[in-house]
Amino acid sequence: MTPDLTHTRDLVDRLFRLSAAGDWAEALNPTQRMALAYLARANRFSRCPSHVAEYMALTRGTASQTLKALVRKKLICAQRSPVDGRSISYKVTEQGALMMRRITVVEQVLQTMDKDFVRTFNAQLEIVLRQALLLYGKKPFGPCRSCQYHEKTGSGAHCGLLNEPLQAGEDQQICQEFAQEASDIKVAGV
Secondary structure, three states: OOHHHHHHHHHHHHHHHHHHHHHHHOOOOHHHHHHHHHHHHEOOOOOOHHHHHHHHOOOHHHHHHHHHHHHHOOOEEEEEOOOOOOOEEEEEOHHHHHHHHOOOHHHHHHHOOOHHHHHHHHHHHHHHHHHHHHHHOOOOOEEHHHOOOEEEEOOEEEEOOOOEEEOOOHHHOEEOOOOOOHHHOOOOOO
16 A cells, blocks of 8 residues: 555544544444434435444444444434334434534534535545445445436425335435446446
């Protein structure tokens, strides 16, 4: 690995660690905070334990224990599927939503920076993340509005894959069924 690449990895790792250190101050460990943040942004089709595990690259057991801890802390609540009564999904409680509104140290720093810089920085990180996900064979997850299955209708939006109307605001949320347009997918080095 070149010194530049090692430095980049070290910067990303250190930034993550600084961000994670702040999570402990909120009575959450970093895994719990990330799970709560995911659930706060996930659409109703993407809130079951296996989706949390896949998004966070956790084992299902670790995801399950993390979700149980968040339920005990009253930051999320479990909901049984009305369809089969067996599958469980999670919803962020008011208390959990309040916690997600707290600004982290990293967010405080980013708020002081030029908006164009932050947009460019986000776009570059997104490229690195998408490439890494492709190389690992992981699902990208992403906002419904950017998915190849997203359809605009006269009454709002619709998921063409699940054949479901999207509720107000769901097109802004992330979905585990997200699929990029084929022309947007690039593999590193190709």
